[in-house]
Amino acid sequence: MGDYSVTVLPGDGVGPEVTEQALEVLLTVADLYRHKLTIHHRLAGLASIAAEGVAISEATMQTCAESDAILFGAIGSLPAHERRNATVKPEQALFRLRKDFQFFANLRPIRPSRSLYSASPLKPSYLEGTDLIFVRELSAGLYYGHLESVPGKPSEIRRTERGEEAIDTLLYTEQEIERVVRAAFDIAVARRRLVTSVDKANVLSSSILWRRIVERVAVDYPAVTYEHILVDACAMYLVRDPSRFDVIVTENLFGDILTDQASMLTGSIGMIPSASLGVRRSQAGTFGLFEPIHGSAPDIEGQDKANPVAAILSAAMLLRHSLGLHEEALAVEAAVEEVIQDGYRTVDIQEEGAKVVGTREMGKRITAALRRP
Ligand code: IPM
Ligand code: MN
Numbered sequence: 001m002g003d004y005s006v007t008v009l010p011g012d013g014v015g016p017e018v019t020e021q022a023l024e025v026l027l028t029v030a031d032l033y034r035h036k037l038t039i040h041h042r043l044a045g046l047a048s049i050a051a052e053g054v055a056i057s058e059a060t061m062q063t064c065a066e067s068d069a070i071l072f073g074a075i076g077s078l079p080a081h082e083r084r085n086a087t088v089k090p091e092q093a094l095f096r097l098r099k100d101f102q103f104f105a106n107l108r109p110i111r112p113s114r115s116l117y118s119a120s121p122l123k124p125s126y127l128e129g130t131d132l133i134f135v136r137e138l139s140a141g142l143y144y145g146h147l148e149s150v151p152g153k154p155s156e157i158r159r160t161e162r163g164e165e166a167i168d169t170l171l172y173t174e175q176e177i178e179r180v181v182r183a184a185f186d187i188a189v190a191r192r193r194l195v196t197s198v199d200k201a202n203v204l205s206s207s208i209l210w211r212r213i214v215e216r217v218a219v220d221y222p223a224v225t226y227e228h229i230l231v232d233a234c235a236m237y238l239v240r241d242p243s244r245f246d247v248i249v250t251e252n253l254f255g256d257i258l259t260d261q262a263s264m265l266t267g268s269i270g271m272i273p274s275a276s277l278g279v280r281r282s283q284a285g286t287f288g289l290f291e292p293i294h295g296s297a298p299d300i301e302g303q304d305k306a307n308p309v310a311a312i313l314s315a316a317m318l319l320r321h322s323l324g325l326h327e328e329a330l331a332v333e334a335a336v337e338e339v340i341q342d343g344y345r346t347v348d349i350q351e352e353g354a355k356v357v358g359t360r361e362m363g364k365r366i367t368a369a370l371r372r373p
Helices: 015-033 046-052 058-065 091-100 114-119 174-189 205-218 231-240 252-266 309-321 326-341 359-371
Strands: 003-011 036-041 069-074 105-110 132-137 157-160 163-166 194-199 225-230 247-250 273-281 286-292
Touching: 003 015, 003 058, 015 036, 015 069, 015 309, 015 326, 015 359, 058 091, 069 091, 069 309, 105 174, 105 252, 114 326, 132 174, 132 252, 174 194, 174 205, 174 247, 194 205, 194 231, 194 252, 205 225, 225 231, 231 247, 231 252, 247 252, 273 309, 286 309, 309 326, 309 359, 326 359
Parallel strands: 003 036, 003 069, 069 286, 132 247, 194 225, 194 247
Antiparallel strands: 105 132, 105 273, 157 163, 273 286
16 A cells, blocks of 8 residues: 555646546546555646646646656647747646656557557558557757757747748757667566667767667667667658567657657557656656647547547556556556457547447546456
8 A cells, every 4th residue: 555646737628538537547546456646636738828827837846846746638739820929838838847857758658459450540460469669758859959948938930131040959968868778778678678769860960979879878788689770761660560669769859750650550649658757766666747649639629539548548657657556557458458349439549330439438437447356
């Protein structure tokens, strides 16, 4: 029996709906396994901007810092006309959390369930054996421009005699690369021991440095095989032969793009959870932020249509990585698999003969499966 605290930031769009189901799962786990779980509900994103004028307040950052983990929903977006000159944007909450807590390693597992093979645009023969995990660098790169700049600041578009110009900077330090590459090798040791490092070393200096550091780190892991591939080739291999991958490590923007693509191997982006981990230890694991990789989907907000699975699997990752509750995490994953195998789907999954249910019913069925002995 443990005593844990989690800060919940449901965010915008479908964030609150899917987070509600994920939270229900966490509370059910606490009940079944007799853990004490204290929940702090706080605002982030548009709701926080409306209430407090900032995407995330100092007080909320402090509450997060005092918790064992953060459960996050989704963030964004402002309508285009409001965005144009906005200096406060909902995404700043996420950039602030990632940067301030140094969440440099973003884990995104892709493991298609056999019962969802027919939901994927790929033929089942291409999916067989696929079980990979992305380690996306999350605290630097193009998302942050210059080191001294404000994270998530509105991009600078400037007027020159040639017309308008805009600059984004891709900067990585040796330390920033090394820590995420090490995290990837550590993960590979406990898996199939293959690291694929993805870069664009035929064009970018930051990628040449990245490769050099992968070579250096690899020396410490003689049992792990590694390879370098270019990001464009990786995009191609992800659909041609996804089972060739085990651990894929890459910089921030490449990881953002490739993980949305890879999500379709599972049938829907609504299936993929993530864990953002840093250096700080929590009482039984690593302090982290856990969120679905999908966005706020404002087009289906409040309609009970969003797939809660990614959020629920993020809660499972929270149990495993920040609370050290491995058995409980496995139980949640098994409950999700059971409901999927029983044929229940949300509308994002287009499949013949599927039993289509809403966000709440999907969550309820997963919680019920968890409670079954
Ligand atoms: C993600 C999201 C974010 C990102 C957005 C909301 C800024 O797409 O977590 O993948 O690009 O990192
Ligand atoms: Mn993304």
